[in-house]
Amino acid sequence: MQRVARYLYRRGNGYTFRRNIPAYARPAFGGITEYVRSFGDVTETKAKAQAILLGEHCTRLFDEARNKGQSKSKSSDIFRIKRTPDGEEIEHAVRTWLIKIETSMSETLLMERASADQHVRDLGRLDVEVVRVMRSRGGNAPLMTRWIAETLVEANDWTIPTDGPLRVLLEDRVARGQRELAARQRAELSWEDQPRPTHRMFAPEEFSRDKDTPAANPYRQPVPLKEVLEQYFAEQEPAANTVKKWTTALNSLIEHLGHDDATRVTADDIVAWKNGLLATNDNGERVRGQRTVRDGYVGAVRPVFEWAVSNRLIETNPVIKVRVSVPRPIRMRAEKGYTDAEAKTALLASLAIDCEADLSFFAFARRWLPWLCAYTGARVGEMAQLRAEDVAQTDDGIWYVIVTPEAGTQKGGFARKVALHPHLIEMGFVAAARKRSGPLFYDPKRRRAGSTGNPQHKKVAQRVAEWVRSLGITDKELQPNHGWRHRFITVARDVGMDPDVRREITAHAAKDQHGEYGDVFVRNSSRAIANFPRYEW
Incomplete structure (x- = not known):
């Protein structure tokens, strides 16, 4: 028996495929130790083409058995899901077959230059025979054509009747x-330029489109997008507001697709969804801005698909190369944070709140949240979630607040201590906080069921922002809450606050790896805060 190619042997005029089966995959082959299939008396070119397909068939079974402990497929029934393809899928499968066979056979033929002339003649006869039989319309396609067609049916787990228009289309393609x-x-082989495509389905643009369209994976059951998201959340444990936002984004995608199968989502689907989100209404206005679509929708589903890829639920991430262009914002305002005049308006109005006359949580929030943000540069949500027990004192008498994920959300997920400005203590914040218990700025008893994605401290911050707007601070380029963070950093730079201490107070990331090491003592931040100018008029 003469070895002709990998797993392919010739005895007399016949060709046989032989491949040893590793022990872990034998259950998928009925327990046999060697898989043998005779091709009979065919040309060597035909035998090599079929050996390539059969070798891939075995490799798929080996991979499934290795990955799952024991293959759920059988050598006579490889795949689990039967389906009827459409014309587009059939053409895609034929192009995929063409590329694989062309690549493999070209490598083999280059090693056998001496027989190149014979192969050229064989190919010419094959072309003439295929054209003659297909033009005759006398019934069956050539035997080799039918053989390849049936191989594609098996490999893709299609269900196509042996007669009928779909079978005719398959054999034609x-x-x-x-x-x-x-x-x-x-x-x-003749050292000629590549010819023009023999049919429109082999045009270069069709092959380019195939690259962006993942082939149907016959090994996979449908992968529900909602289940993928739930598994991602279970592993990543994101904040409640992230769960809410990303669930909204994924539901939007599912509504656009009209199905919930992650394996069927293509890059074209994502682009179409993105364009729909960016569409204008009847007045020519965008319902959602580009930044919202980029970060809140496309940016939300991208890591979920990537997680599915890394966990071998799907083959490719259809979102990975989709981008949303966001125009560079045009700022008509010079300051990012509060101006002196705006700060004076907001803080004096806050100072005028009488918490003795108005015992509500919202009054307490209006009285102290603007001042806390002004003197700490903290995110308003971090201050709005403070509890009475988060206001504490060091052994050497320094008052501080601890911002901790235990109280709510904290960007970065780590706790930090922020020293209180002497002016805050003099105005009575510590004394007022110590008279209360639990959350300082909202009533936890009024929490509504299912509101974890929009927590109470966030609602308090939104209401305070609306109140600031009501004072006449209406510049849309100023963020009423985040503006304090910008102003704090601006003033801190002006008075020469140490950058490491400033970043510790505001919880901004370090500039390099060195900055991630060590801690900043509360006494260090206390000295820096004490040098921060007072807001007094």
Whole structure:
């Protein structure tokens, strides 16, 4: 028996495929130790083409058995899901077959230059025979064509009747694929330029589109997007507001797709969804801005698909190359934070709140949140979630607040201590906080069920922002809450606050790896805060 190619042997005029089966995969082959299939008396070119397909067939079974402990497939019934393809999927499969066979056979033929002339003649006869039989319309396609067609049906787990228009289409496309393969290989072996496509389905743009369209994976059951998201959340444990936002984004995608199968989502689907989100209403206005679509929708589903890829639920991430262009904002305002006049308006109005006359949580929030943000540069949500027990004193008498994820959300997920400005203590914040218990700025008893994605401290911050707007601070380029953070950093730079201490107070990331090391003592932040100018008028 003469070895002709990998797993392919010749005895007399017949060819046989032989491949040893590793122990872990034998259950998928009925317990046999070697898989043998005879091709009979066919040409060597045909035998090599079929050996390539059969080798891939075995490799798929080996991979499934290795990954899952024991293959759920059988050598006679490889895949689990049967489906009827459409014309587009059939053409895609034929192009995929063409590329695989062309690549493999070209490598083999280059090693056998002495027989190149014979291969050219064989390919010419194959082309003539395929055309003759297909033009005759006398019934069956050539035997080799039918053989390849049936191999594609098995490999893709299609269900196609042996007669009928779909089978005719499949054999027609396979025959055209044989002609295209013959034309390409004849040109290569004859040192000629590659010919023009023999059919529109082999145009370069069709192959380019195939690259962006993942082939149907016959090993996979449908992968529900909602289940993927739930598994991602279970592993990543994101904040409640992230869960809410990303769930909204994924539901939007599912509504656009009209299905919930992650394996069927393509890059074209994501682009169409993105364009729909960016569409204008009847007045020509965008319902959502580009930044919202980029960060809140496309940016939300991208890591979920990437997680699915890394966990081998799907083959590719259809979102990975989709981008949303966000115009560079045009700022008509010079200051990012509060101006002196705006700060004076907001803080004097806050100072005028009488918490003895108005015992509500919102009054307490209006009285102290603007001042806390002004003197700490903290995010308003971090201050709005403070509890009475988060106001504490060091052994050497320094008053501080601790911002901790235990109280709510904290960007970065780590606790930090922020020293209180002497002016805050003099105005009575510590004394007022110590008279209360639990959350300082909202009543936890009024929490509504299912509101974890929009927590109470966030609602308090939003209401305070609306109140600031009501004072006449209406510049849309100023963020009423975040503006204090900008102003704090601006003033801190002006008075020469140490950058490491400033970043510790505001919880901004370090500039390099060195900055991530060590801690900043509360006494260090206390000295820096004490040098921060007072807001007094």
